[in-house]
Amino acid sequence: xxxxxxxxxxxxxxxxxxxxxxxxxxxxxxxxxxxxxxxxxxxxxxxxxxxxxxxxxxxxxxxxxxxxxxxxxxxxxxxxxxxxxxxxxxxxxxxxxxxxxxxxxxxxxxxxxxxxxxxxxxxxxxxxxxxxxxxxxxxxxxxxxxxxxxxxxxxxxxxxxxxxxxxxxxxxxxxxxxxxxxxxxxxxxxxxxxxxxxxxxxxxxxxxxxxxxxxxxxxxxxxxxxxxxxxxxxxxxxxxxxxxxxxxxxxxxxxxxxxxxxxxxxxxxxxxxxxxxxxxxxxxxxxxxxxxxxxxxxxxxxxxxxxxxxxxxxxxxxxxxxxxxxxxxxxxxxxxxxxxxxxxxxxxxxxxxxxxxxxxxxxxxxxxxxxxxxxxxxxxxxxxxxxxxxxxxxxxxxxxxxxxxxxxxxxxxxxxxxxxxxxxxxxxxxxxxxxxxxxxxxxxxxxxxxxxxxxxxxxxxxxxxxxxxxxxxxxxxxxxxxxxxxxxxxxxxxxxxxxxx
Amino acid sequence: xxxxxxxxxxxxxxxxxxxxxxxxxxxxxxxxxxxxxxxxxxxxxxxxxxxxxxxxxxxxxxxxxxxxxxxxxxxxxxxxxxxxxxxxxxxxxxxxxxxxxxxxxxxxxxxxxxxxxxxxxxxxxxxxxxxxxxxxxxxxxxxxxxxxxxxxxxxxxxx
Numbered sequence: 001x002x003x004x005x006x007x008x009x010x011x012x013x014x015x016x017x018x019x020x021x022x023x024x025x026x027x028x029x030x031x032x033x034x035x036x037x038x039x040x041x042x043x044x045x046x047x048x049x050x051x052x053x054x055x056x057x058x059x060x061x062x063x064x065x066x067x068x069x070x071x072x073x074x075x076x077x078x079x080x081x082x083x084x085x086x087x088x089x090x091x092x093x094x095x096x097x098x099x100x101x102x103x104x105x106x107x108x109x110x111x112x113x114x115x116x117x118x119x120x121x122x123x124x125x126x127x128x129x130x131x132x133x134x135x136x137x138x139x140x141x142x143x144x145x146x147x148x149x150x151x152x153x154x155x156x157x158x159x160x161x162x163x164x165x166x167x168x169x170x171x172x173x174x175x176x177x178x179x180x181x182x183x184x185x186x187x188x189x190x191x192x193x194x195x196x197x198x199x200x201x202x203x204x205x206x207x208x209x210x211x212x213x214x215x216x217x218x219x220x221x222x223x224x225x226x227x228x229x230x231x232x233x234x235x236x237x238x239x240x241x242x243x244x245x246x247x248x249x250x251x252x253x254x255x256x257x258x259x260x261x262x263x264x265x266x267x268x269x270x271x272x273x274x275x276x277x278x279x280x281x282x283x284x285x286x287x288x289x290x291x292x293x294x295x296x297x298x299x300x301x302x303x304x305x306x307x308x309x310x311x312x313x314x315x316x317x318x319x320x321x322x323x324x325x326x327x328x329x330x331x332x333x334x335x336x337x338x339x340x341x342x343x344x345x346x347x348x349x350x351x352x353x354x355x356x357x358x359x360x361x362x363x364x365x366x367x368x369x370x371x372x373x374x375x376x377x378x379x380x381x382x383x384x385x386x387x388x389x390x391x392x393x394x395x396x397x398x399x400x401x402x403x404x405x406x407x408x409x410x411x412x413x414x415x416x417x418x419x420x421x422x423x424x425x426x427x428x429x430x431x432x433x434x435x436x437x438x439x440x441x442x443x444x445x446x447x448x449x450x451x452x453x454x455x456x457x458x459x460x461x462x463x464x465x466x467x468x469x470x471x472x473x474x475x476x477x478x479x480x481x482x483x484x485x486x487x488x489x490x491x492x493x494x495x496x497x498x499x500x501x
Numbered sequence: 502x503x504x505x506x507x508x509x510x511x512x513x514x515x516x517x518x519x520x521x522x523x524x525x526x527x528x529x530x531x532x533x534x535x536x537x538x539x540x541x542x543x544x545x546x547x548x549x550x551x552x553x554x555x556x557x558x559x560x561x562x563x564x565x566x567x568x569x570x571x572x573x574x575x576x577x578x579x580x581x582x583x584x585x586x587x588x589x590x591x592x593x594x595x596x597x598x599x600x601x602x603x604x605x606x607x608x609x610x611x612x613x614x615x616x617x618x619x620x621x622x623x624x625x626x627x628x629x630x631x632x633x634x635x636x637x638x639x640x641x642x643x644x645x646x647x648x649x650x651x652x653x654x655x656x657x658x659x660x
Contacts, residue, residue, distance in 0.1 A: 051646070051651070054651050165553065167549045167550070167552040167553035167556060168553055170545055170546075170549035171511055171546050171549040171550045171553065173545065173549075174542045174543065174544075174545035174546030174547075174549060175542075177538070177539075177541070177542035177545065178518055178539055178542035178543065178546070185525075185535035187535070188526075188534070188535045190525065192525055192539060193521065220586050220589065220590075223582050223585045223589070223620070224579060224581075224582035224585075388621075388622075389620060390617055390622065390628070391617070391631065391632070393616065393620050394613045394614075394617045394620065394632075394636070394639070395613070395635065395639050397589070397593070397612075397613075397616050398609065398612070398613050398616075398639050398643060399643075401593065401596065401609075401612070402605075402646075402647045402653070405605070405653070405655070406647055406651060406653040409653065409654055411597050411600065414593075414597050415597055418590055418593050418594065418597075422586075422590060426507055429503070430503065430507050430508075440542075444538070444542070451533065451538070452533055455533060456532055
């Protein structure tokens with residue numbers, strides 16, 4: 001019953017004018033970001049960080065979270081109308097959304113996507129509300145040993161599952177872990193990798209790296225891309241309202257997509273895109289007419305759209321309850337929370353209920369706002385794709401310059417951000433993932449602190465890391481995932497020799 | 502080719518990290534020293550980048566077709582693109598150098614317009630006018646939000 005009273009309190013605060021305004025602006029910006037193929041939620045969040053840190057924590061996070069889940073709604077609009085996924089998580093929606101649009105059913109497809117997004121989001125928020133607080137209570141039992149093992153598992157899972165090339169992903173992770181060590185060592189007080197400069201003694205600001213790698217990196221990388229030729233589709237505004245027949249036809253897919261999205265979203269590294277792929281495959285498998293998938297099946301829109309929205313909320317559970325991000329976007333949100341003076345983790349629910357519950361309350365109000373905004377703003381959102389980057393990118397560069405400068409009032413930070421922008425550009429060009437860099441940067445210092453604390457507790461005995469059942473499970477899972485390619489390699493090498501006498 | 506060079510540079514940088522970490526001290530009494538964690542990061546980078554280099558070399562040395570595939574996968578930037586990247590980075594570097602002397606607000610419209618010139622596909626009068634308008638509107642918004650709204654102490658320069 002305590003959850004209901006907390007939720008009621010959260011909803012009442014979330015309905016206050018500043019919170020509603022922050023949520024509204026967040027989801028509005030998220031919708032726009034979801035539509036623009038050249039910019040993703042991590043870049044938008046990174047650029048916004050310096051601006052929102054001057055707000056109250058709950059207001060700031062309400063806005064940031066709004067951008068994240070708002071982008072999931074927006075991604076579907078261009079997927080359906082133009083055949084261009086604004087977000088990678090909207091990729092599967094294109095498979096059936098665009099064929100429906102070509103058949104003259106663009107409005108109907110958008111209506112299904114909006115309704116599915118709402119259902120997926122709503123189910124995930126309800127599950128979030130029910131699970132998060134008890135989960136945080138359970139996580140209170142985690143000491144430095146369990147936290148160390150959990151962080152190792154998160155980093156291994158995120159790095160192994162998040163990128164196409166494992167070797168490159170681990171290079172990126174190593175770089176992120178190293179960047180986290182720049183500055184004064186907290187135990188010995190000796191400077192590390194400051195290259196004789198005073199500015200690097202306190203380490204490199206998270207925002208500077210995030211804005212550089214994501215914001216500037218994405219702009220520089222898109223300079224070589226040519227805009228695809230797209231054709232505008234016509235539809236009536238009335239058609240955007242979901243039909244009862246579509247709801248009854250897709251209810252199984254809505255439910256399955258929401259649950260799959262939630263489960264996959266909680267796991268580190270998998271993310272919303274993987275959730276949409278799994279849910280699409282599941283819906284196709286349970287369908288009586290799997291042959292219609294890919295040719296404009298309403299189930300093919302409902303399932304992935306419910307999944308990506310559900311996953312975006314679920315991804316915030318490990319962030320809020322354990323202080324562990326599973327993706328680039330949640331890593332930036334963690335950076336934002338730390339900048340706001342909050343330490344996400346099991347104690348967050350106990351020590352800052354005045355922050356957590358209002359933010360959860362904004363998830364409900366934000367989800368409702370998105371339904372209305374998506375229906376009303378769809379024509380505007382679709383036309384955003386046609387805004388030339390020549391006008392858009394100078395504005396983003398301007399925001400980057402002012403945003404980075406406003407963090408520490410430092411031009412040195414701005415130079416660093418540009419340097420990381422060039423690095424982000426090279427990472428994109430040579431297919432190195434940026435997400436492990438941010439995860440390593442955020443989790444590295446906490447991991448180092450926990451490793452050292454554990455070793456002090458055990459007087460230098462490394463056996464302490466296998467002294468707890470939970471930590472053994474986490475470490476075994478990590479080792480299993482790391483060794484999986486080796487097993488596959490051995491299987492490939494051994495099987496032909498068995499086949500040939 | 503570009504990718505291999507980049508990966509090789511990462512290998513060299515990882516060696517530098519490991520060497521520096523060794524100088525900081527890997528162990529101090531019974532617990533880890535300040536160099537322990539960066540050394541782990543450096544080793545991880547070196548091993549992974551080395552693996553990536555070896556895998557790439559093996560893939561491209563098997564046959565010509567795979568070589569072509571590897572070359573196609575190597576999303577090497579084109580000269581035109583590199584020039585635009587260099588111009589955009591150079592413009593920002595110039596902004597960083599000049600802003601403390603000239604002033605951020607004064608310099609902003611010129612910076613935004615210069616970025617527009619780099620990014621614009623052609624320079625028709627209407628586009629140029631839009632570029633100028635974008636530059637001034639952004640400057641106004643930046644002044645209102647960062648200077649007046651958030652109270653960021655920006656260098657005034659000549660103002």
